[in-house]
Amino acid sequence: MIRLEAGMSTSRFVKLIDMPERTWRRWQAKARQGQGPKGPWPQPARSAARDLVVGHALAKPVWGHRKIWALTRHDGHKVSQATVLRLLRDEGLLLASQSRSSAVNSPPTVEPRSRRCLMARTRCGNWTSPSSRPPRAARGGSQDAGTGTDKYEHPWHVSPTGNKHDAIAAVELALADYEALFGHPLADACPINEITGEVLPVVTIVTDNGGPFRSIDFELFITSHPELQHVRTRVKSPGQNGSRERGFGTLKYERLFLDEIPDALTLVERAEDYRIEYNTQRPHEAIAWNRPLEVHLGRASTTVPTFEQEEVLPTT
Structure with missing residues (x-):
């Protein structure tokens, strides 16, 4: 001493x-007298949420603690992000730092559950539509259209090629999906210029600067749809399309890098399974931890979480 x-x-x-x-x-x-320090102290917050948090963490082993927290809140349990973080750390279920980049650089060959140890807006604003190649594929890929404000993923077009016809097919899928969701074509939601009577576009399609999107056929297709307008990102500024690239990266990390994909049908099945989960289950911080489908349909806000219920105290 x-x-x-x-x-x-x-x-x-x-x-x-x-x-x-x-x-x-x-x-x-x-x-x-040989007595140790005080403790262990009671942990009422962790004990009350342990079953829910651990269940969600085991079901979604590649999701971080904040998404697990959001799932727990959507289940009706009030708990803080810090409590979920400490609980996952106690259970050994916390993702390691840089686990996503290390898993992408060297895809694991272990079972999916043990991978955790490795590792003011409008509904119709922007649709972004890049193309991406699946892992271990020499050519071809997938194209999709997703909204930039509510994170909603429209159906994906997957094909062995990546040309102008695939780009047009991807936009047609998105238009058909909109009509199926809302019961009317997108053109019916367009405002009309009171002076000229011109139909004003309601959706801006943002794409990269690839050949399919520079083709005259794609531009003619956009011109034939007055509800759409097309914007290509500049050659030296790909960050403008980063939201979609991040979405494709998550698809590969959570679905396509689990093991070897035997055929194209399996790839399409996994991609569609991811898209449905992305729209209906996955909470997003950018839209106040709500689900994209709920926000897209107007059932939830992009600024207020649906689990934030106003508490009315008794008057006496």
């Missing part, structure tokens, strides 16, 4: 470390 080596009295020592002398004497007496 520094106090013994320096020949310092107890009163001077406790004053130096800013501790009441009574506290020091009490700790000293307990230590001489």
Whole structure:
């Protein structure tokens, strides 16, 4: 002890470390009797949420603690993000730092559950439509259209090619999906210029600068749909389309890098399964932890979580 080596009295020592002398004497007496420190302390918040949090974490092993927290809140249990973080750490279910990048760079070959150890807006705003190649594929890929404000994923077009016809097919799928969801074509939602009578576009399709989107056929297709307008990102500014690239990265990380994909039908099945989960189950921080389908249909806001219920206190 520094106090013994320096020949310092107890009163001077406790004053130096800013501790009441009574506290020091009490700790000293307990230590001489062989008693340990106080504890373990009760953990009522963790104990109440443990079953729900652990169940969600095991069902979604590649999701982080904030999404697990959002799922728990949607189940009606009030718990903080810090409590979920500590609970997952206690259970050994917390994702390691940089687990996503390491899993993408070197896809694991273990079972999916043990991968955890490795590792003011409008409904119709922007649709982004990049193309992406699946892993271990020499050519071809998938194209999709997703809204930029509510994160909703329209059906994906998957084919062995990636040309202008695939780009047109991807937009047609999105238009058909909109009509199926709302019961009317997208053109019916377009405003009309009161002076010229011109139909104003209600959706801006943002794409990369690839050849399929520069083709004259794609531009003619967009021109034939007055409800649409097309914007290509600049060659040296691909970050404008980063939301869709992030979505494809998550698809590969959560579905396509689990094991070898035997055929194209399996790839399409996994991609569609991911899209349905993305729209109906996955909470997103950018839309206040709501689900994309709920926001897209107007059932939820992009700024207020649906699990934030106003508490009305009794008057007496």
